[in-house]
Structures are given as C-alpha cells and as structure tokens.
Amino acid sequence: MAEVLVYVDHVDGAVRKPTLELLTLARRIGDPVAVALGNGAADTASTLAEHGAVKVLTADAAEFADYLVVPKVDALQAAFGQVSPAAVLVPSSAEGKEIAARLAVRVGSGIVTDAIDLEAGDGGPVATQSVFAAAYTTKSRITRGTPVITVKPNSAPVEPAPAAGTVEELAVTFCEGATGTKVVARTPRESTGRPELTEAAIVVSGGRGVNGAENFAIIEALADSLGAAVGASRAAVDAGWYPHSNQVGQTGKSVSPQLYIASGISGAIQHRAGMQTSKTIVAVNKDAEAPIFDLVDYGIVGDLFQVVPQLTEAIKARKG
Amino acid sequence: MSLRIVVTVKYVPDATGDRHFADDLTLDRDDVDGLLSELDEYAVEQALQIAEDADGAEVTVLTVGPEDAKDALRKALSMGADKAVHVEDDDLHGTDIIGTSLVLAKAIEKAGYDLVISGMASTDGTAGVVPALLAERLGVPQVTLLSEVSVDGSTVKGRRDGDAATEQLEASLPAVVSVTDQSGEARYPSFKGIMAAKKKPVQSWDLSDLEIDAEEVGLAGAWTAVESAAERPARTAGTIVKDEGEGGKQLAEFLASQKFI
Numbered sequence: 001m002a003e004v005l006v007y008v009d010h011v012d013g014a015v016r017k018p019t020l021e022l023l024t025l026a027r028r029i030g031d032p033v034a035v036a037l038g039n040g041a042a043d044t045a046s047t048l049a050e051h052g053a054v055k056v057l058t059a060d061a062a063e064f065a066d067y068l069v070v071p072k073v074d075a076l077q078a079a080f081g082q083v084s085p086a087a088v089l090v091p092s093s094a095e096g097k098e099i100a101a102r103l104a105v106r107v108g109s110g111i112v113t114d115a116i117d118l119e120a121g122d123g124g125p126v127a128t129q130s131v132f133a134a135a136y137t138t139k140s141r142i143t144r145g146t147p148v149i150t151v152k153p154n155s156a157p158v159e160p161a162p163a164a165g166t167v168e169e170l171a172v173t174f175c176e177g178a179t180g181t182k183v184v185a186r187t188p189r190e191s192t193g194r195p196e197l198t199e200a201a202i203v204v205s206g207g208r209g210v211n212g213a214e215n216f217a218i219i220e221a222l223a224d225s226l227g228a229a230v231g232a233s234r235a236a237v238d239a240g241w242y243p244h245s246n247q248v249g250q251t252g253k254s255v256s257p258q259l260y261i262a263s264g265i266s267g268a269i270q271h272r273a274g275m276q277t278s279k280t281i282v283a284v285n286k287d288a289e290a291p292i293f294d295l296v297d298y299g300i301v302g303d304l305f306q307v308v309p310q311l312t313e314a315i316k317a318r319k320g
Numbered sequence: 321m322s323l324r325i326v327v328t329v330k331y332v333p334d335a336t337g338d339r340h341f342a343d344d345l346t347l348d349r350d351d352v353d354g355l356l357s358e359l360d361e362y363a364v365e366q367a368l369q370i371a372e373d374a375d376g377a378e379v380t381v382l383t384v385g386p387e388d389a390k391d392a393l394r395k396a397l398s399m400g401a402d403k404a405v406h407v408e409d410d411d412l413h414g415t416d417i418i419g420t421s422l423v424l425a426k427a428i429e430k431a432g433y434d435l436v437i438s439g440m441a442s443t444d445g446t447a448g449v450v451p452a453l454l455a456e457r458l459g460v461p462q463v464t465l466l467s468e469v470s471v472d473g474s475t476v477k478g479r480r481d482g483d484a485a486t487e488q489l490e491a492s493l494p495a496v497v498s499v500t501d502q503s504g505e506a507r508y509p510s511f512k513g514i515m516a517a518k519k520k521p522v523q524s525w526d527l528s529d530l531e532i533d534a535e536e537v538g539l540a541g542a543w544t545a546v547e548s549a550a551e552r553p554a555r556t557a558g559t560i561v562k563d564e565g566e567g568g569k570q571l572a573e574f575l576a577s578q579k580f581i
Contacts, residue, residue, distance in 0.1 A: 011484060068480075068489060069452065069462060093483055094448065094465055101449035102456040105418060110543025113417075113447040126547070132339040132444070137550050144543035180461030181495075185488040196483075202580065226580065234501075244467070244502050245481060250335070250443060251359065251501045259580050269336050273446075280578060281558075282571065293560055298574045302563025310568025318572060318581050 002030035002086035003055075005079055007099065008048065009091045013040025015047045017199045018091040018153040023051040025118045025156045029125050030086050032163075033057065035079045035170065037072055038064040042167060049165020051158065057082070057170040068181035069095060073102045075172045080107055082170070085146060087125050089118075092150040100150045109145025116155045116256070116277070125149065133250070133273035153198040154256045189245065197229045197246060202259045203278070205231035205248055206241075207271075209264020209285060209304055213241040218308050219263060225315040231255065231275075233265045249274035263304045267292025284308060323377040323471070326433040327367045328424055328454070329360040329396055331389035332444040339444070344539060345546040346414045347444065349386065356392035359439035361506035364396045366499050367437045368507070370471050378402050380431055384412065384423050390522065397517035398509035405431055409526040414539025417445070421453035423537060426530040428458065435476065436496040440465055451498035461491035467502035 004026040009016045019034075026032035034053040036044040041058040048056050057079050063071035076099060080088065090100040092114050104111040117128035121141060127149050129138050142148070197203065204226065206219040216230070223230045232242035234249050248255055250273040260278035265271060267283070267290055275281070276295055283292045288301045300307050333339050333352040342348040364381065371377035381396040383389050384407040393404040407427050415423065428436055436458070441448035448465075455462030463469075466478035466489070476495050480487045481502070509517070527534060535541050561570060575581050 068464075068487075073456075095482065097447065097449050098452035098462070098464065101417070101447075101452050104543075105421065105453055105456050110416065110418060111449070112544055113449060130552075131549075133335060135339065135552055136341065137552055138345075138546050139548045140544055140546045142543060143545045177459060177461065181463050181489055181491040183487050184490050186485045187487075188485045189483075244500075245483070250446065251440070259575070259578075273335070280580075281555075282574070284567070284571070288560075288562075293558075295555055295558075296560065297555075297558040298571065299558060299560040300563050300567040300571055301560065302567045306565075307563055307567040307571065310566075311571050312568075314569045314572030315575070315581055318576060 003033045003083050004030040005076070005083055005085040005088040006032045006034045006053070007076060007088070007090040007096065008034050008036040008044055009093060009096065010036060010040065010044050013043025015044050017158060018151070020051050020158040021153065021156040022089045022091060022151055023048070023053060024159045025151060026089055027052050027161060028118065029120050033083050033085065035076055037075050045165050045167045049163055050160050052161040052163045053165045054163045056165050056167045058167060059170040059172050061172065063174055063178055066183055067179050068183060069098050069102070070178045070180060071174055072099050073106070074174050074178055075170060076103050077106055078172045079170055087147040087149060090148070090150045092152045097150050100148050104148040107145060109148050110142035111148045112140050112142060113150045115149050115151045118149065118151065130277055133269055134276045152254065152256065194223060195227070195229045197231055197248070198253050198255055200229035201257055202226050202228035203231045203248070203255050203257045204228045204261045204263070205233065205265060206236055206263050207233035207265030208235040210236060210241065211264070216242055218305070218312070222261070222308050222312045225312045233271050262292055263308055265292055266290045267295065323371065323374045324432050324434045325367045325371060325377060325379045326428050326431055326436050327360070327363050327379060327381045327396065327401065328436065328438045328450070329364065329381050329383050329392050330357045330442045331355070331383060331385045331392035332357040332442055335443050341549040344414065345549055346539065354388050354391065356395040357439060357443045359441055359443055359501060362499050362501055362503050363437045363439045364399050364401060365506040366469050366503055368400045369504070370435070370469070374471065380405060382424065382427055382431065383407070384420060384427070393522055394517055395509065397520045398514045399507055400513060403520055404522040406522055406524050407526070407530065408524055411527055411534040411538045414542060415537045416542035416544050417447055417449060417453070418543050419537040419541055421450055421457055423530065423532060424450065425454055425457035426532060427525060428454065430525070430530060434493045435471065438496070438498045440498050440500045451496050455496040458496065461495040463489050463491045463495050464498040466497060466499050469497055469499055469503060
C-alpha cells in the first residue's frame with residue numbers, strides 16, 4: 001500500500017489531537033508514515049503507533065526551535081524524498097499551513113488548505129473544504145505532483161489502529177535560508193487548564209454584550225461547568241477584554257465543535273465564518289433581531305447576565 | 321539608501337454580500353461588489369508607518385486581478401502609498417494559490433524590493449499561505465503573522481502570537497512580512513489623500529512583461545482543481561424563546577436533551 005506522510009504537531013513529545021485525526025484520514029489513502037521534529041520527537045512514537053503510524057521518522061536539532069518554519073520544511077522535504085509518498089497531510093495550524101505550502105512549491109505539487117474531510121478517489125485523494133464563510137462546500141483534487149493537504153482540527157474521529165510505528169532517525173540537511181528568521185525569544189502561552197479552542201468539543205464564547213473584561217468570568221464559569229474552551233468575538237478582543245488567541249472568526253480561529261454557545265454576540269459575517277460549521281449552535285442575546293439567531297438550534301432572547309449564571313448553576317446542579 | 325517596500329493587496333468580493341461560484345467553479349465576480357481585502361489594509365498601514373520612520377522610503381502596492389482590481393490599488397494609494405502596479409491578463413482567470421505566488425514573486429522582483437508586506441490572509445480564500453510562498457520563491461526570510469513589526473536599519477523585527485507561544489522574530493532585509501489585524505488600526509484615507517491618489521502612477525503589467533507562460537497560470541495551469549461546489553443547506557429554524565426568568569434553566573434542559581450535560 002502507498003505511504004502517506006503525516007506531519008506531527010506535538011509539544012515536547014505530547015501529540016496534539018489534530019495529528020491523531022490526520023492518522024485516521026491518512027489510513028483511508030494508505031499507510032501513515034509520521035514525521036516528528038524537535039524536542040521530544042522520539043517520545044511521540046508510541047502514541048503515533050497506537051493510531052496507525054507504520055513508521056515514525058524523527059529529527060531533533062536546535063534549528064527547529066531557533067529559526068522560523070524553514071528548518072521544518074527542510075526536514076519534511078527530506079522525509080518526502082525518503083518515502084516518495086502518495087500524499088502529505090499536515091495539521092491546518094498557521095505554522096502547518098506555511099510548512100505545507102513551502103513544501104508543495106519545492107516538490108512541484110498543488111496544495112489544498114483547510115480541508116474538513118478527505119476520501120480516496122480514482123485520481124488521488126479528494127478534499128472537502130468549507131468556503132465563503134461556510135456558505136459552500138467544495139470538493140477538490142490536486143492535479144499536479146503529490147497532493148499536499150492541510151486538514152482542520154475536528155475533521156475526523158480519533159480511532160486507535162495499532163501499527164508497527166518503527167522509529168527511524170531522519171537525516172536532515174538544512175538549506176541556506178533555514179537560519180534566515182531567528183526566534184530571539186519565546187514565551188509559552190500560560191495554560192488555562194481549559195481545552196484548546198480549535199480542538200474542544202464545546203466552545204463557550206462571549207462578545208460585545210459581555211461588556212467588560214471582568215465580566216468574562218461568567219463566560220469562563222459556564223465553560224468550566226461544561227469542560228469547554230472559551231472563545232471571544234472580534235469586538236470583545238478589539239476592546240481588550242479577552243486575548244486574541246481566543247478570537248473566533250475570520251481573522252481568528254475557526255472552530256467546529258459539537259456545541260457552540262454564543263453569549264452577547266450579534267453574529268456578524270466575520271464571526272459566523274469562524275463558527276457556523278459547529279454541530280449545535282446556541283445563542284443568548286438581548287436583541288431578538290441579532291443575525292446569530294438565524295443560525296441557532298436553540299436561542300434565548302434575554303439578558304446574558306441573568307441567563308448565563310442561571311444556566312451555569314443548572315448545569316452544576318444536574319451534574320451533582 | 322531608500323527602503324523599497326512592496327505591499328501585496330487583493331481585490332476581493334465583499335464578505336457581507338452573497339458570494340457564488342460561476343459555471344467554471346471560479347468565483348462569480350459579477351454578482352457581488354469587490355473591495356480591497358480588509359486584512360490588506362493592515363499591511364498598507366504598517367508599510368506606511370515603516371516608511372514614515374525610515375530615512376527615505378517608497379511604498380508600492382501590487383495586485384494581481386481583473387480590471388476592477390484597480391479599485392483596491394486606488395484605496396491603498398489614497399491611504400498614502402506612493403505608486404501601484406497592476407498585473408492584469410485574461411490568461412490569469414482561475415489561477416490557484418501556487419500560480420498566484422509565482423506571478424506576485426515575478427512582479428515583486430521586477431518592481432525591486434527590500435521589504436514585502438502582506439496581509440495575514442485574503443478575506444475570500446483565507447488560506448494564509450501566500451506570504452510563506454513568496455518567501456520561498458524569492459529566497460528571502462519569512463517573518464509572518466506579526467502583531468507588531470518594525471524595521472531597524474537593515475533588520476526587520478516582529479512579534480508572532482502562535483498557538484502555543486509568543487515569539488519575537490528577527491531577520492535581515494530583504495524579507496517578506498505578513499501582519500495580522502492586531503498590528504494596528506488602519507488609517508482612513510483623507511480627502512487630500514483621495515485627491516492625491518488620482519495623480520499617482522499605476523503601472524499595468526501583463527504575463528509577457530513578467531516572462532510567464534500562459535500555461536503556467538489560469539484555470540488550465542492550476543495545480544488544484546475544484547470538482548464540485550455545493551451551497552450549504554440552510555439550517556432548519558431553531559427554537560427561540562424569550563427569557564421570562566427561567567431562560568437559563570430552559571437552556572440547561574435543552575442541553576441535557578441533546579446529551580451535552
């Protein structure tokens with residue numbers, strides 16, 4: 001069976017969920033060969049093997065952490081040369097997309113970004129995308145070279161499928177430009193203990209109606225009662241009430257959870273672009289005319305300062 | 321020495337309008353108004369600020385697109401850019417991301433540059449990979465997705481807020497930069513700026529000016545093919561209730577009925 005390269009997103013050896021989803025999709029096309037780079041790369045092997053990786057190519061070098069993107073492209077290209085894969089799958093993070101795009105142009109391949117599904121087709125893999133603020137669903141194929149596809153989080157179930165997961169060290173030669181952009185300082189994001197926004201099964205978001213940074217505490221309390229991630233609309237982020245890393249929408253993160261709860265969010269197109277593929281949508285807003293109500297499965301026209309704390313209490317009571 | 325800044329901008333369909341596909345599965349541009357991609361306004365803004373701080377600088381805005389795309393260039397010129405380049409050719413219709421990056425890279429080289437500044441993504445395709453592709457093709461450092469950017473002599477510095485960490489980046493010019501919507505509010509064109517823009521030069525180049533074969537671009541030359549596009553079915557109308565004091569409890573019941581609790 002053909003081999004499929006899967007780029008591994010991990011933090012010091014802990015594999016992030018979108019990569020496990022990629023392994024599920026990769027198995028529809030061929031045998032997954034995982035590429036893990038940087039600190040802790042070899043520690044990813046057992047998790048990757050449990051989820052179907054027949055081989056794990058690892059490389060660690062200071063360059064991966066000290067310089068932006070290009071050293072990782074060099075490594076993925078080395079793996080590409082070694083494996084001659086039928087396709088390359090990369091998680092659709094900002095960095096993942098940049099790595100994939102540069103690899104594609106280097107190896108003379110077309111690219112599809114932000115796929116939400118993937119299936120085997122007669123002429124190679126067919127990728128589904130959600131475009132124009134999720135107004136359309138398209139299916140695309142790569143017509144030249146080896147398909148390079150980046151896949152959004154929550155696009156496939158994580159399915160254990162034990163495989164050999166043989167670890168091999170990957171020999172990487174860095175190109176001249178690999179050290180072009182130096183990372184002079186790095187401040188890791190402080191963990192909130194909540195799930196990652198793009199990976200969470202439930203997202204609770206607040207917008208302009210939350211009316212102040214301190215009021216986000218009630219959004220966070222609801223999120224914690226559900227084990228959810230916290231999101232914010234652009235209006236709330238621009239007002240400085242919540243960090244940009246939590247922004248849901250066209251210029252922030254795009255989320256597709258099982259449940260999305262929008263509080264005090266009107267539902268401008270830029271926000272809808274980032275959340276309308278959520279499976280179940282719930283909104284609380286004072287304004288009955290807010291466009292968010294066009295999207296909801298369940299909407300409450302009311303004051304979020306009344307409704308949200310009452311909801312949080314009711315959830316806690318049910319959970320006992 | 322004068323700092324030559326090239327800002328890549330895109331003319332995109334208004335996201336608040338209804339966007340559709342044409343029969344050939346490219347964007348139907350007849351049905352919806354176009355404008356300068358909002359995210360590119362931040363790139364123009366940062367270019368202007370860097371130029372203002374530099375000891376002699378020139379800002380060129382560059383776009384690849386149909387006749388109407390001149391509107392996007394005019395907007396950038398009225399904000400304060402010095403001149404514009406419009407790459408226009410009938411054979412460009414349907415060009416994919418890889419092809420677009422080829423055309424932009426050739427045009428940037430022809431224009432001459434020390435710094436390329438792009439928006440983080442277009443508001444239509446939203447892939448966000450063109451800046452990285454430009455860096456790859458031009459063989460210069462990529463300093464992308466910056467929420468803060470500055471140029472100090474021949475060094476560009478910036479802050480990149482990633483998923484896991486915030487990074488301070490540094491590279492030597494020439495380089496390709498992309499900026500996010502957190503980089504700073506974009507200025508509005510002044511009346512004076514709008515009047516001045518009418519007199520600023522807009523150069524038009526076609527594929528032959530860039531020594532690109534028609535086969536390398538356009539729908540036929542694309543390395544990716546859209547095979548089908550289906551409008552997303554309208555959501556079935558949900559339940560909407562007015563809070564009479566028990567709204568939170570009612571919502572909890574709904575969530576329990578859907579097995580979220």
